[in-house]
Structure formats: structure tokens, C-alpha cells
Amino acid sequence: MASLNTLRTKFGALLSVIIALALLAFILSLKTDMGFSDNDPKVGVIDGDKIRYSEYLNQYDAIKNRNGGVEASTDQESDQLAAATWQALFADHVLVPGFERMGIEVPEQERLDMVSGKIPSQAFYSAFGDPRTGAYNAAAVSQFLSQAASDARAQQAWNDLNEQARLERAVQKYATLIGKGAYVNKLEIEDGVDAANQVFGGKYVAKRYSSVPDSLVSVSSGEIKSFYNAHKEMFKQSPSRTLSYVVFEVNATDDDMLNLEKEVRAVGEKFDAAEDVKLFVRQDRHGEIADRYVTAAQLGEQAEALVAGKMFGPELKNNVWTMARVVESRMAPDTLGLKMIVLPYTAEKLADSLKTVATSENFADLSRQYSANEELAAAGGEVGVYPFSAFNTVMAEALSDARKGDVVKVMSGDAIQLVNVYRADKPSKHYKVATVSYPVEASAATLRDVHNQASTFAVNAKGSAAAFNEAASKAAVTPRIATLNMGDRSVRGLEGSREVARWAYGADKGDLSEIFKVGKDYVVALLTEIDDDEYASVKKAAPQIQNRLLRDKKYDYIVKNLSDASLAGAAESFGSEVTDFKDVTFGSFYIDGAGVEPALVGAITETTEKGKVSAPVKGISGVYLFEVTAIDPAERQQTAEDEKVRAEAMAEGMMQQRLLPALQEMAEMKDLSGRYF
Template identity: 30%
Template structure:
């Protein structure tokens, strides 16, 4: 289709991608909110940045735009997870834009009118402009089309949707340019000095040869370790900043009762569709039969081999018209398939068309066809009369397309005719006068009608599952949720750290209402009704409320228990090594007294602190200590990731002197630049006083 058609179809993608161009290294996380924010009465605000409100309507409109674009690209409906993903990306996009705009204003940074003009129609326009106005036939930027479009938009009323989309497009280009300028100002201030380059070079090339002995944490049985409140407090105080909650979260436990279709339900659905098979086979109006009897109203279209699915290819491409196959299962449905027709047809078609309004469109198409066959130019008629302005600007040319690219009526006419034919057909867009320019390739295609019935649970199956869930809910009193679950033989599932914007929980595709309840409930509350998620009936209880900020010890006690146990074991093993080191002159003597084995390691570098044979992870503290030690000196115990170590350095091998540090500086600077954008936005987020009200509005 034409350029403006391209913009209509692709604008969502263009808009959604603009911010990402300059912020590609950073995906901003959800941001914090105040504990009482969910109970505010202002339902017109989705959040705040620097005290400025983010309108819910603007957020919702952008979500809808991005959702429509996703559906156009994927061709399917949106699942709760995809919807949540789009909402999250939209939120992050709006936060990024608001933060950068605020900071740019503070430093007087702006995109001038001349810069905006240059981005749109200058000698080196924005890549998004180039992409939008690239001729699909030549693959080249079509400046004439850009100029023509701008000229038309200048005289188009402001209320015209096309002009509004264009303004939004340009606005996003300007905002992207502003973000790019802001980030460029940050990255231009980065610098790597010669000392940093030298340190990095040595960290990657200086070699350490040493011997070590280790007492593994696994050598101490968990049953031999008693954890005290002091142990928990000690670990918590040392690692307190690791428990900073970036946003308020909830913990939910729940049990589910399965209401999925039973074997009896499956047999009933299969039997119902089997009853249709004789009627389907005898039907002389397959389209009407499908409309009356099928759950899915699929349009009939010719398909190439490989496009039918469910093993239909091997059946239908070797059958005679009228053959009915099934029942078979596909995507949770029982189905019958009937071969309507098979033929050999082209693989692709090149065509032109003139799109006319319904009503007298057929009569007008007949008149235009006669004029064109009488010598009038198709291209001129398209420019004068076609409602598809995009293709009209190219003389009605819609290019070359394969099967499945056009609506069925258009496709059938183009593929079933022959080059030089004029066809008049009606689709949901209007009346088309089609001229078939050329056809290429040749392959067998089939047209198949499908009747399907969904495999749904019967009311009896659903009622039985719901009744069990309802009885469980009645039995649950404060504090005995897990006891009742154990008594009923049910698995209690846990969803920890649930965010306010979450749309699903582990094992539950649709849980938005449950999450909204959790952010208005008190710890220990049980959801007061059976919650339905797909074919699951759910009884849930709120187990934790984690506020924004550094979490208290009680909130993380269960989480840190394994690490606290390791710390206590480390103290025990450190004491054991200290006893062995007393009076020992060599690492061999100390290891023997401690019951450990000495191992020799060669050619370890600081930049890759992995010791062969010692677990799978890096030993940062150990290797860092080694590179700061003296040769032939027996170390004190070092608490590592795998266990407690002692070591003795045999030698260091220094690399050749760094003659030219330019490459080293460039590599370090590149890493700084990549990190700087994300870190800059993280810093902005921390000072922007962002408030997130999505939990109560979405």
C-alpha cells in the first residue's frame, strides 16, 4: 500500500520504538510508590514524576495504541501476560520521557525548530523518516513522497486523524532527539585516564600462581548448625542495603481446584462433532454450514502445502473435492475439515487497483473499466478516483504479493484470473477495480472448510470443582490456611514479591483482580470468594506486605536463612583453620592439621576470578585478596563462595609493559558509555520522587 497507508499501519511501532533508540542500553524498572497511594481518590492520575501528574487517560490511550499495533503485527488476541507487558513498557516509556524532559528543561536543553525541520525534511533526515518513506519497490528513500505528504498535511484540518498521527509522530521524533542530546551530553563527559587503562590491562594479563586449601561449607552438616537471633542480626546489618525494595510488593499463597475438561467432556464434544460429519459431507453450501455450526468462522482461502497444519497437508493435498477429514484436535478444539477445491495457481501476483466507495461503487467500477479498456490511463484514473491515496499516488500499484497478504475477495480475484484481466470485487474496504499485471510461479493449492467445537468443561465438571473450592473457603479460618490445605491434600502455591501492576501469578494466567485485592488487604486476609482464573478455581490468602524501602529483618528472615547458615559455618571453619595455622610454617602443615588438601593453581588473572575445580562461580574475595598479598606468605582464612580458604602465593608474572594504551582506553570508555545511560536514568529515577498508582487503576 501507499506511504500514508504505511504510516497508518506502522505508526504504533514507530512511536513505541522512538524512545528505545537512544535508551537501548537501559530498561527502566518499576518505580516506587508511597504506601498509602492506592487509597487516593484521584482516578485521573496513573503516577507522578517530580510532582507532575501523569494522566491516566494519556497512559491508557498509549497502551491502547501499542496494543493495537501488537495485534496488527501478531495477528492474534492479547493474553493477560502480553497486556501486562505492553502496560509495563508504556509506563517505562512515559517515565523516561518525563524524567529526561524535566532534566533537559533544568539545564536549558532543547530541540530547536531548525533541528526539527532538519530531522524531517533536511538533507539527512531522521532514520524513522527514511524508514517510513522508503519505496517498497526500489528500497530507496522517496523524498518526493515525503514532500507531497507534508504539502497535503499543511492544508489538512487539525482534527483529521491522519494529521493527528503525523503530529504525534513528529512529537516523538523531537522527544527522541532531546533524549539523544541529553545522553550525548553525559557520555561526552566520560573519560578514561592512563592509570585506569594500566590497571585494567594488568587485571587481564597479570598472572598469579598459588597454592590453596579449602574447607567446604558442605563439610558441615546443617543439623550441626544452630542459628541464633544474633546470627540473623549480624548478617542483616552487614547486607542491609541488599534488601532495598524498589516498590511495594505483596506475598500471596493460594490453592487451586481444577475445572479443566474431563475425559467425559472430551468424549461428549467429540461425539457432537462426529454427528455433523454426514451433514458436512452432503452440504452444498459449505460457507453457510460453517457459519451455522463452527465456533471459529474462518474465511475460505486457497493455501499452499505447509499452511494447513495438524497433518492436514498429507491428507488434503492427496484427496478429491468433497472429502471430509476428522474429527481431529487442534488448539483445544475438535474439528472436521472438508476439501472444497484444489488447483494449480501462481505463487505471487503483481497488481494495481482503484478503490471505490460502496453503494454505486460497482457501477462506477464498470464505467472506469470501460474507459481504461478504451484507452484511458489506469494510473490517471487511480489518481483521480481511488480512495486508497497511498497506492493512487503510484498509479494504483499495490506491488507484488503472495497468498495471505490481501483480504480473501481481493486475493481470489488476483490469483484466479490471468495477466491482463480486469476484476471487480467487493471487500470490507469498498469496491476494487483490479488489474492483474503479472503472475509468477506455480504450485498446487487447496481450499479447505473447517468446522470446529471448543473442548470446554461441562457445567457439571465446573460445578464440582467450584463446590470443592467453596467448601475449602468455608473451612478456612484465620491462621489455618495451610492446615486445611494439608488436610485436603492440596498443594499450597506461593507468589512472592508480587508488584502492583502484575496481571498474573505463577500458574494463573489471569489474576489481575486478585492482585488488586492484595494491595487493599491486610496481612493474613483471605480473599472472600472463590476466584476464577481460566479453568482454575482459586482460594487465596495474603501472606506478606513488603513496603518500599529497606525491608526489616522479619520480612527477609526466611529469605536470608541459607546465607546466615553459610556465615555461621564460615565462622566454624575459620576457627578450625586458625587452630591449624597456629604453629604451622607452610600451607601443607596447616592443611594437614585441618584435614584439607593442598592444590596448586597456575595462571589465574584478576579479571577472571574462577578457580578450576572449585564450584562453578567466581571467587571474587579470594582472588582479590591473593593479588594484594605477598609472595611466599601464608594467608589468614578467607571466607569465599564455596568454603573457607587459606593460600600461599608462589609467584606473580607481570605482563609486558603497556606501550600504547589507546586501545585499552577505548575499550574501557565503550563500557562506560554503555553503562552510563542506564545509570543516568537510574539516578534520575532515585531523585524524581516517582509515585506509581497503577495497582488501583489497572
């Protein structure tokens, strides 16, 4: 009994220690959620500054809220949100401090000029540009500010927008400052004038590298290593993860198709018999009511049934079962010509007053005087001529009975629109259609079956790459290889694979993933390589180097076996034909028949003597010999002043284009956020 008590005492003490350690681990795991900064993981580096999870998340949420607060629903939207977050962090850690040190600032008057539209600002235009006219709407700014006075979130959005506009303006000033440093010297201008003012014609022969068998030349491992050591900067890389993955495709079976057809036809019978079409469609998750009226011609293949008052379908097309009925119809002009006055929704009294005095004759003047939309006001309210089917339900219902000369008041969103109908064509019948659509999908039973296949594969694939490949062969699925470079948030070619990428960034080499639902399919992945080295290894770079060296050796082989230096002899030696070329200038991008070959273009346009066969030219795709037979003046002669303007503008444009990428490269940005976002 004593020994039993001793065992209980010792075991109890051990159990207490285990529980205490587990509790401590649990508390530590919560530190990030509880806000403890010492457990705030690093998600990136910018200019030597560590970017912590909390800082990234704050910026991420700020940008998301700036765009309506909606989470990204696609890989593309997620990538755009992440890219915007990194750009904002780059600005905070590099641009803003740099501008402050340089004395680049945006004073208050410039900010006000951007708000008013006097100085163009993409930030303000994105927020207050009129999508219908494309013009900046300064009146909308005033309207927003009046609402923001009592709305803290709107006020914060306004502050964020102003900061974004200030940064945009500061970047413009910096880019202008750098661009003005572009300079073109006298020799460059002279060379540019000569190049632009001459046009070359002649003939050439070519021998493609691909026509020389690889077996005729050889590249040793020593040559590959020597090239690597001499050109190491070519192989600088960003950190990457390589994975092998298999896809278990989920497709509807024949039984699924038959069962779906039975279901659709049963729904179709009820739909056809429904007295309240709107109610029926709204109660079916597959139903939708159009927001526009269309003509019979616009109904396409559905027209015959719908115009006769019958149900269209159910019909299977492009893997979707579709049935449709007319919800309502009305007579309306085929085409309407409109002018418009746009007023804030708070100006209803003014709208009613204007409606009583407005006519087709004075409407343009009233629009110029009262419309809150500056672009529309400047055009005398002219909107244009549109088919009736172009208008949404609100506008359509307001205009369906309109006649030429009518003035109609339309309450739409945050605006009041007074519409003058100056053209109304002959009325015809228009239809609003309700549609019920059932996509062909796999059943729950099929989903379970395919998931079971993926589960069996996952069990057999554990342990090694060999086991993974063997399990894939047994399951009759083909492994695919993908590489994720730093910053990638999805697997290229695998839509909806954000979770796969997130797993890969946190996995160890040899780890097998869980079963991921990607789109309609199931995916299982194996992490095969982690490469965080600054430079690609010789082994990794070898295929690229070998292709380069093979090309060089094939060039030597072709030139060595060139027995006749004449074009006809070279053509016979190459097994090719003599081809004409014409209208080649120094700025030519390609040559007909040869393709993109800058070395060939350069050699031709450097020629000063006609009728002489050139030395062999090493091109991208092959070896070339050519003979210039004509050097003519260009149709439009470039002057030295023209060339100076062109060259400086091009240099300035290139400098500004490369400005931010160069700064980002100098800041040595490292995006490690893929594991978390």
C-alpha cells in the same frame, strides 16, 4: 393512639435522616465519575508530585489510542501499557521540566530532519518503517499527512508522535552529555593493559560450603540483628502485599470427553456432507479458512485424505478435535521470483500506465524512478524468491496464473503493487484448507460443580489463616504463597490473574477474596500481610542474613580445619581433587569447574609469583586455594590507546544504561495504580 402517632412521627424523621445520609453517600461515590477533583484518588507519586487517577487515566488512554485504541487482552499487554503510562508520566514530571531548566531543546529543523529520516528516530521509524524491507518510508509520512489534513484524530496522533520524537531526541542529547563525562585516568589504563595482556594457568582445590553441615556452625538472633543494623540499606524494599491462594482446577471429566466426541462426530458427518464448505465453516464458530495455499507436502498427516478429495478427521490430538476439507485448489508455480513497484493507492492511473510499458528488461529502472518505497527502489524493485505458499490470498490469486516475464497489478490495502515475475518454476497443485477444531473443555455442569466446591471452601475459609488452611486441607487443594510488589499487576505464576492483584491492593489484612475466574480455573485468596515499610523487618530479612552468616562461618570453619597448606594436603583435607585451570584473564566471567567466582578470578589475576600456593579465597560457593603455574602474554596485546578507548566506551555505556533508572530512583516513584488498572 397518640403514642402511635408519636412513634410514626419520630420514626419518619429518623427514616428521612437515614435516606438523606444514604443519598449523600451515593452522590459522593459518584464524584469521580462526575469529574469532581476532590475525590480524585492518588494513584502514585513522582518526584513529590501526587499523580491523580484522572491524570493517569488521561495518559493511559492517550497511549492506548496511540496503539490503535484496543484494550490489553493479556497480562503482558496490560503490564506493557501500564509501564508506558508511567514512563510518560515520569517524562512529564521529571524529564521535560529538567531539560527545560538545562536548556536542552529540539529545534524545528531537527524535528523536520527526524521526519525526513535524516536523523534516525525510533518514534517515527515505529510508525513509518516498512516491515517488509526494514527501511524508513518517508513517502508514507507524506501520504499520512495528506490524509490527516481532514481527520482530527489522525492530526492528534501526528502531534503525539512528534512530541514523542522530540522527547526521544532530548533524552539522547542528555545521555550524550552525561556520557561525555566518562573519564579513565592513567592508572586505570595501566591496570587495564596489564590485566588484558596476561593469561594465567594453574591448578586449584575447592571445598563447597554445602558440604559442611549447618549443625557444625550456628547463627544467633543477636548476630542476625547486628548484621541487619550494620547493613540496613541492603534491605530497602518497595511496598508489598502477601497472599495465600488456592486454585480449583477445571478439567474435562470422562463424561465431558464422551459427550464432546459425540458432538464432534455429528458435526463431522455434516461437514463431510456439506456441499458449500465455505458457508459451513463460516457458520461454525470453531471453523477457520486458511488465507494461504499450500502444497501436498505441507499438509502433513492430512495430505492423504485431502488430496484424495476426502475429509480429514475428526481426529483428537493435543486435546483438540480437528477435521479439515479442501475449499479450493489451483495449479501454481512452486516458486516465484519477484520485483515490485509500490505506489500509493491514489496513483492508479500511473500504475495502469506503467503496467503497459513495463517489461522484465526495464522494470528495475522503473522501480528506481517511481516506487514509493525507497529501499525497494534502491534495490531495483528486487523482492526475492519465495514459495507460492508464502503469499496471502490476494497476492496468490493474482500470481497463480503468472508466467515468467508477466507484470501483474495487485491492489493491496493502502497501496498498489506492480509485480514483475522474473522466475516461475514448474506449476504444481496447491490447496486452500478449511478446518473445524473443537478444543477439549469442561462442560457447563463440570464448571458448576467445581464452582460449588470453591463456594463451599470460601464459606469454610473465612475468619483466619488457620481456617483458610484447614478448609484447603478439607477441599484437598494446596495453598500457594505469592507476594505482589508495588507496580505488579498480576500474581507471578498465575496467568490471567489481573483481577486477583487488583483485589489484593484494595483489601485489608485477613480479607478473603471472592471467587475469581482465572483462565479456566477458579481461585480464592486470603491477604495475609501488608508491608508498606521502607525497609524489610529483621524477621523478614532473617533467612537472607542467616544464609550469609552461615556462609561466613563455614568459611571460618573450613579455614580453621585446614591442616596442610599444600594443594595436595588441602585436597585431602577438603575431600576433593586438584583441578587444572587455564586461559584465565582479568575479564574472565567464570572458571571451569568452579563456576562464577569473581573473587577467585581476581585473586588469580593479581598473582605475580608462580609456584606459590595462595591464601584461602572466600568465594560465592566455597573456599578455594590455587597455585599459578603459568603467566603468559595474551595472543593479542592491548595497547594503552586501545584500553583507553575500551574503558571509556564501557564507562560511557554503563553511565547511559544507568541514567534513566538512576533518575527514576532519585524521583522516588511510587506506583499505586494496581488497585485501579
